[in-house]
Amino acid sequence: MATPLFKHPAALIIILAALVLAGCSGAAAPQYDDDGGGNTASPAIRIPTLSAKAQAGAVAFNSNCVLCHGVNAAGTNQGPPLVHKIYEPGHHQDFAFRNAVRNGVMAHHWQFGNMPPVPGISDDDIAQIICYVRELQQANGIFEGSPC
Numbered sequence: 001m002a003t004p005l006f007k008h009p010a011a012l013i014i015i016l017a018a019l020v021l022a023g024c025s026g027a028a029a030p031q032y033d034d035d036g037g038g039n040t041a042s043p044a045i046r047i048p049t050l051s052a053k054a055q056a057g058a059v060a061f062n063s064n065c066v067l068c069h070g071v072n073a074a075g076t077n078q079g080p081p082l083v084h085k086i087y088e089p090g091h092h093q094d095f096a097f098r099n100a101v102r103n104g105v106m107a108h109h110w111q112f113g114n115m116p117p118v119p120g121i122s123d124d125d126i127a128q129i130i131c132y133v134r135e136l137q138q139a140n141g142i143f144e145g146s147p148c
Helices: 009-021 052-064 094-103 123-139
Strands: none
Touching: 052 123, 094 123
């Protein structure tokens, strides 16, 4: 006789509720095309005229994030693209970005593994990076409204 995964249905309900509250629907992670070598190809990123805050964010992004998240946040084989619908403000609000930078985050949308915390980055730099990413997202049709 097979043993049930959960002996108590309430445990399953609690786990599913926790996933929903954490922003994870359980849906399959969106995928970019893989060239067979582990390199993900993202669509061409449209670069808008950036505000002064976003320009400062681009500098901070290139110093702290570009290795994994790619030029113009287009992603690499080390980290996901941030100019992607999954990171729009309605799904990943600014505090989620702040939390990921400060505390790291467990992988939950992509196959890249866990993101470690980013040491030595100031709150101002994080706010500018978020502004940069949001302006890129807005210019690429991810969301409408005020980016920063």
